[in-house]
Amino acid sequence: MKKLLLNSLILFLAVNVGLQAQESENIPISPKVKMGKLDNGLTYYIRNNERPEDKLELRLVINAGSILENEDQQGLAHFVEHMNFNGTENFEKNELVDYLQSIGVKFGADLNAYTSFDETVYILPIPSDDDETLNTGFQILEDWAHKATMTDEDIDEERGVVMEEYRLGLGPDKRMMQEYLPKVMYNSHYANRLPIGKKEVIQEADYETVRNFYKDWYRPDLMAVVAVGDLDVEKIEEKIKEHFSNLEPVENPRERKTYDLPNHEETFVSIATDEEAPFSQVRVYYKDHKESEDVVTKEDYIDQMEKNLFSTMINNRLSELTNSSNPPFNYGYSYYGGTFARNKNAYQSFAMTGENQQLESLKALLEENERVKRHGFTKSEFERAKSEYLARLEKQYKDRDKQESGRLVNQYVSHFLENSPIPGTEWRYNFAQENLENIELEEINGLISEFLHEDNRVIVLTGPKKEGLEPVKEEEVMSLLEEIKNSEIAAYEEEKLRDNLMTKMPNAGSVVETKENEEVGFTRLKLSNGAEVVYKKTDFKNDEILFSAKSMGGTSLYSDEDYLNTALANSGLSQAGIADLSINDLSKMMSGKIVQVRPEISGITEGFSGSSTPKDLETLFQMVHLYFTDLNKDEEAYTAFANKQKAFLGNLMSNPNFYFQNELGKFRNEGNPRYVGFPTPEKYDAQDYELAYKKYQERFANAGDFTFYFVGNIDEEKVKEYASTYIASLPSSEETEEFEVPEFKPSTSGDKKVIYKGTDPKSMVNIIWNGETDYEAEKDFTMKALGEILTIKLVEQLREEEAGVYGVGARGNLSKIPYGSYSFSISFPCGPENVESLTEAALAEVEKIKENGPTEKDLEKIKETFLVQRKDQLQENRFWLDQLESADMEDREINEVLKYEEKVAALTKEEIKEVANEYLNENYLLGILMPEKKEGQASEAGE
Template sequence: MKKYLYLLGSILFLSVFGLENVAAQSKQSTSNTIPTDPNVKIGTLSNGLTYYIQNNGKPENKVELRLVLNAGSILEDEDQLGLAHFMEHMNFNGTKNFKKNELVDYLQSIGVKFGAHLNAYTSFDETVYILPIPSDDPEKLEKGFQIIEDWAHNALLTDEEIDNERGVVLEEYRLGKGADERMLQKYLPKILYGSKYANRLPIGTKENLETFKYESLRRFYKDWYRPDLMAVVAVGDVDVAVLEEKIKSHFGKIPAAVNPKPRVTHNVKNHEETLIAIETDKEASFARVQVLFKDWGVPKKIKTTDAYKKQLIQNLFTQMINNRLSELTESENPPFIFGSSYHGGTWARTKEAYQSTAMTAADGQLKALEALLEENERARKYGFGQGEFERAKKNVIAGLEKAYKDRNKMESSRIASRYVNSFLQESPIPGMEWTYAFFTEQLPTITLEEVNSVINEYLRDTNTVIVLTGPEKDDVPKITEAQVMEVLKKVKTKAIKPYEDKAVGNSLISNLPDAGKVINKSTNPSIGVTTMTLSNGAKVVYKKTDFKNDEILFSAYSLGGSSLYTDEEYKKIGFANGGLGEAGVNGFSKIDLRKMMSGKIANVSPYIGSYREGFNGSTTPKDLETLFQMTHLYFTKLNKDEKAYNTYITKQKGFLTNIMKSPQFYFQFEMGKFMNEKNPRYQGFPTPEMMDASDYDLAYEKYQERFADAGDFTFYFVGNIDEKKLQDYAEKYLASLPGKNSNEEPNYSSFRPLTGKHTKIIEKGTDPKSSVQIIFQGEAEYTAKDARAMQFLGDILSIKLIEKLREEEGGVYGASASGSVRSHPYGWYNLRISFPCGPENVDKLKDAALAELQAIVENGPTEKDVNKVKEAALLENKEQIKKNRFWLRYLDATDYTKRNPNRILKYEASVNEITAEDIQNVAKKYATGGYILGIHNPEK
């Protein structure tokens, strides 16, 4: 499926056409072939295998390997349903050089986690294996290539291991069952009309997974795992020549296929009539409307600069239509909760469509359908205005500039993904420098008329599918096909008015109080952090980094939060806080702000938590002042708009009305109530009734109160910071805010969640699916060593649960454990075990999980397992400390918990000092008392 430029607000997500690669730039005129990034080395071995190699140093000492197979479930024979995916599983269950469990065991020993790092996926047309490997050790690098070579042609596929894996895959099949899957099975044949795709969902069928013959799986491996259908992608901190030699030595010896089975392409048939699917389910949580105008032909490959320019034109259209749909969601009576349109792939590689989608209230699907169709028809009749066009171009330029400035800071995993798509779908990979030059040259030449003509290629009366999915409710009559057809006719004859593009101001902020001053400045040279104290008492803490060229992350907080509300105030406010920001600031609505922010990349979101209030945000060096302006306005000029708030409530109610129909949501909600039964402030998951009862006036009043004193706030900035500008903006926009020296402290609640031995069994849903939660928790005296040991206990227990419950018992698809000891807002420990399974296996697997924990309590973990989790922690930290997000959270958390900021410098020592005995001790200390057992079972 092609990837496209999606423009959301003022941020452009560039995931297409090589927009993120490093390359040599060359301005191109149209009608030329799109060049290939010179930084990638592409080759083909004599046996037909293709390879992509690039040296990239982010992150350091790591290489991302991919084995890509241009084959998936669409190629299965009738006796092979689900076996493309099953084969993916089998490659982790015994190969020539890595016997059963040896592969995962080895990778864990070098810090590579199964699932989190090591992974794979199978779809209709492809299978992709993902393997990140440390590259600073030649032996590890060699093993990495040996692993992906084994996946390519050395799977053992023994009878015993095939049978052992059936249970695991059947559990994955079970996990996917539910309302969405049931409805999908019914409407997919209409979207993929007359094609094999509708009958080749990668998970397969339960009957075939249980009974397929061994030879069926081996035949799939023989037919399709062959070099002419494969690519190897290697991107990372290794010399290109070394990577190429590894590929040639490992994959060049694989024999070419003799008389290979044709890799057939399957097409989706066209149809003259409009196909309608109306599907409901008693357990469906959300209502949705989809309209697909399917292309008549097969997708054309993007090979020329003319085609590349056309994609830019189409993406300008996509941004503008989505801006209009977004405005509808902000209207007084929104026709849907969320809506979007784009042209892109369907489930079938051979069929693309213009697709308009909306999430709606259960009784609002026809209204939403009409609104989607009407907005498309409005664009067809009248096109877009010059103001919309100019704003869209500004956003494209802003996104391009951001990607261009960070072209040398891209993570290897993202680059590898680009080459995977290039191999599978022949998408161009010209590199960022060429793309930036080409798009900035071509963008001014694009006319509004060209963009307005796009929709005429999309909309049609033929080859159209309309899909409505949602909850089955006694009080909501089921929609009929006749009603849908009536909406289609209505929109065609409706007197639709042109879009009115209201003008907005150019400046966010006009009147500022006198600037304050920085009265003190200190630096912690050990970690490169500077703290400025402002004249109103506020502090600004910042760390200048070179991790990204065009990124600055921001947060701020002050102590207090909703803990300073009385219980009565807290209950009256309810969930109104979430709607405060919907009103906009300084007299500008959210729609106004979105227009004013065109060409800028900056966002700020205020929040009020239990014990603190603050902001989160991000920007670029260019737009740093805009972020400061927005922050100042959220302190001083938050709008109060009842209509905007009511729009928020209407959308939330539409989203929430049926959410408890989902067995999984219901289970979590009921467990939350059970654990917090005596908490006077526990609200749980909001219901429509709770939303209606929330007090907007009181919430607004309390917001003003919480943000009245900027003097007790600390503001954090991490990224590519111009220190002079940061100080100037801090004095102008932060130090000018009122400082009252309130220095409030939170009112910490005396309530503590449930502890001890308790059991809660919740029955909900019809599918034979259960889930289990085992929770040890209670008050604790925090120490950093206990906290680290408890974390490792959870990590080790996760490894043991996968070994026992998945690999040995075949009773789960996944299982996990996590452990923590925290100091704030009070000392507390938590050890949690979670897994889904069949109802018939609940007791057996629960006992097996507890037995694994008990083994650690009695005997301690093995040194081997301790070393695994240590290696993973060190490897992860090595990457995290080169990310702005890590440092932002670290600095914030360090201040909040009043810990030593220099402790990060001793991280490796703090990991290495933990022994098996330390982990056993915390297990004895915290996991030998009573536990809370939560079980979700289907209804009897």
């Protein structure tokens, strides 16, 4: 008996140990997130994250979208999302937006929502340092979940707003998608349930049909609440239970179906063209035969790592083709991932191409896929991909305690909706370090045989339709597929690169002077060659350093003729590479490094922008040195760049929005001898590469006239060392330059310009004030405040009252450089029939502020918004880099940045009223885009 008991115990222990071992093979859930489920089925995720301070990101996630709509509900999932902002039991129409604006939350920019095929997600960022605000935030989420009022009147009023959003989606992309989607989503319910829905349903659906979608699908078993931010986890959990435990489960709920993407034996080809299509594209889909499986185990995660490495390697090859002397496309990439259907993945290849290059681009994509299938990737490609993969993870790992809540919250949304793994950054990094070296190249090379197959394949070509352009035929595509299958394709080859970026170290200079600004916390170094280095050490990110450099002059010092002959060529100069290394060579050499440097020549400055990690900072300095002293001259590389730009721009002016902006720009710059406008193929043909290269050398000949800015996790001694070695050693002179103020200064003078383009019933209105003025920092700030207040009033009037727009905005500022000027604009899209009335309504809001100033309530709203924004900005490297640079350029006292709260508090209604009266006069330009008139049709906007 004892022996039997002992054997049983051994068996019990063995089984349990085995089960535990098996269980341990699952990907863990990060201990930093607290997950739970209420008795009614609602799931919640809570995570404490201190960046930004005193802020909480809330999400209400509904596992229901347009795929669940009945035939008479197409568009109502999205419509219901709108209705949740238009009245609930605790917030009458407009009260919700009004309240959130009062605590600094902007409608659209912060407060938002989206509806897709399978989900609806509500986005609510709120301050977390006030209990009342916190309670109200959770009350809003609860109201969205089950307390929307959806009165008949509110539904009818919102139809116009939703129709305006529907109108925005009209155009060539939608028309072409309607042609190819039935093949991409063959025999799938997804092909018939686009989230925007049908016009007639939006306009005519009866009230109960709208409410029924809400009743059927907004229920706790399909909901999650996600809270990430500067919070007390236990306190937030109590609030979730308090607000959501009372949601009643639905008796006999409708089945939440999962719709599939059926297989098909043939290869489908869809060729869609449109007269307004600005770009040509090629897509290839190899849809999986089986449904996708969740990434649950460690083995699943290794499979995912392998696919990531595969994508890195194939895209490195496609990037090399893009940068070749005769590129087959402007841009291309491939990846394995999701389709419209949640449960079906596909291997997908994409290219942006010239209008006459579609077959060539398709051939290049197919050839590279076939090359990998036949020959695989090389060992060196594999090593570079692993270095890139680890470098990205290492950066995330080092910044794991400095991630913004807004970047973290979506992973929990995805976990609820799609069971995506959430093990946390530490686990991902450590797991990759432990397992990356065990991944074999052969395993990754074998993936392509799973990806590529002749059934379940769809090829889509989209592009312009115009006279003289012969569209690709389906038989040509099928013939190309057969050609690739039977052709000889050579293995990928590459030359060995040198080990170091610089072949010879420069003769170092020195730091000759150091000045500290203790209030703002930055240091200014004067170097032996006259250059200055400004740096601010921060702890906002552990693994980030942002960089810029500026010298005055830019193209303002070019003659008119030289400027016109080089303006477009300047951006192509760096495509030649540096130090006898091509762009492709540089890309390979930078594998495993996170660093970028971009030389720039603008209208009034020349300089650089870029970034690096602390580990790669020396590489950044070396690249800057080489861009000064050793930019390659390569006409073939420049020609390849120009050809890509010409292919990309070939049909741009067929698009009504691009055409409108171009025509408006030409009108405003009439008489400007230096006006370039939108680039065209003809303009690129007229560029002078030799002259552009010569001018570049002139602009970067004197490093002593430059100031270099660094902000981030800086090792001060290394910055001084690198600055001495790589910047102080640059050629310089005592000469300093200033930009030249342009003779032509555009201004508005009561003009009206109506531009006709496009066939869809879509219009755009731009109201623009601008001209010369004496710059005053206080007026600049007040002008920005005026833009914020007018935006609030325009949304209230044009969207909520008139239901005539989906979005509308106003903005303004004063500029000191290149000369004192002001600019203010109001813009909105709308229906052609509403242009006149909505323009009058917008101008009426301007007049109200000119007569009475803003209300005290609206002033307090924008003050709170400014303070909330600045609190976040003070914790951002980008903000401080911009402040340091602009203070020097504008000769502004940098310490004023610390007095912002005083500045906001001092802002008055009277100041805003005065600025409105000073600048928003009758001398505005009214630019209107209207559809092209049909024969015999009268103009609706007037001339």
